[in-house]
Amino acid sequence: MTDGDSPYLSIPTSEWLLANDSSFVVADRFPVSPGHALVVPRRMIATWWEATDQERADMLALVDEVKRKLDAELRPDGYNVGFNEGAAAGQTVGHLHIHVIPRYHGDTPDPRGGVRHVIPGKGTYLQPQAGPYALVDGQDRLLRDDLLRCLRDPRFDHVDLLVSFVMKSGLEQVYGGLLDALDRGATVRVLTTDYLTVTDADALARLLDLAELRTEAVSTRVFRDPATSFHPKAYLFSSADGAVAATFVGSNNLSASGIGGGIEWAIGADRAAPLLTAFERLWSDARSQPLTHELLADYRQRWRPAVHTAGVVPEPRPTGSPASAAGRDHRSRANAAGGIPPRTSRDGDWAGQDVARGVRYCPASVSPCPVRCSSRRDPAAVTRGVPPGTAGCGSRPVLRRG
Secondary structure (H helix, E strand, C coil), X not given: CCHHHCCCCCCCHHHCCEECCCEEEEECCCCCCCCCEEEEECCCCCCHHHCCHHHHHHHHXXXXXXXXXXXXXXXXXXXXXXCCCCHHHCCCCXXXXXXXXXXXXXXXXXXXXXXXXXXXXXXXXXXCCCCCEEEECCCCCCHHHHHHHHHCCCCCCEEEEEECCECHHHHHHHHHHHHHHHHCCCEEEEEEECHHHCCCHHHHHHHHHHHHHCCCCEEEEEECCCCCCCCCEEEEEECCCCCCEEEEEECCCECHHHHHCCCCCEEEECCCHHHHHHHHHHHCCCCEEECCHHHHHHHHHHCCCCCCECCECCCCCCCCCHHHHHHHHHHHHHHHXXXXXXXXXXXXXXXHHHHHHCCEECCCCCEECCXXXXXXXXXXXXXXXXXXXXXXXXXXXXXXXX
């Protein structure tokens, strides 16, 4: 390329932003962000390695100067600085120029990796997946760990769970993460169903408790239509401005086996727009009814606890078994290697949380009071059909010890 062919040398000096003895700065005509500038040598050279020591020093000095100028005028949150050398690296103008690109929070969903994104799919090496989609197979990677990571990620202030069957055992595994999300100001919505009466009534009671404690932040709805099956399983995390998202869609109900070790597949992705649109449509459907004391009482009349129902295992294996101990040990080593946050004392510690809140329980309980009085009822009273809250209902309020 000759001097006359360089598009930079034809730019009038009146448009230069800065200059020194051997270099000058101009605004990029096709900026990737506000303030994108180019530092160009006055001499027509194609690559950095053709520049003299003085030219290199002058160009780097202008990089410093243009940064100070942009800091004062635009106050960006970061910078990418570099050059392309050779067609294989993307150079399209045969005159050396250094890009100074201001970066701003939210200008890309996930900026991690920076200049590594010049090769698609190679930028975000910190993510467990190696591409735009990730397989969560329940063996090498547990959905529970991904859910806890997202619940504790400060970037996600909207949590939407669309799950056909919610079981007490599954809710217990992520309950601490839900509390953490709420503590940092996130909103949580859960949409489940009474289809086949599989969803655990005790889990619904727990969600209702949480909604009463965090009235503005937690909401649960129950899809009720005996003529329509309801089998979605989607876990959606997003930011209010739509800049970042994480989604998991697959076969995983919210149960211990569904998210914590059963062979269930889910696909993880960092795009949520179409899923959130579909979620909003179901959430606003007239058949999606808010979870209330009355709805829960009606559902409890029809619900019968079962060990296995529609492929859902309500309770995990005893934690003291050799098999479960070996599995925990294997996964704890794998999680440590992969940077997965450990479960905290809040995860799966309902008894401790209830004692702290002063919730009272009957020592022989198997069934919460359908109208949610402060104690649990004697199962014999439930069998007799004595109305709750009346004489002889069997309530014996005591603190449940862990």
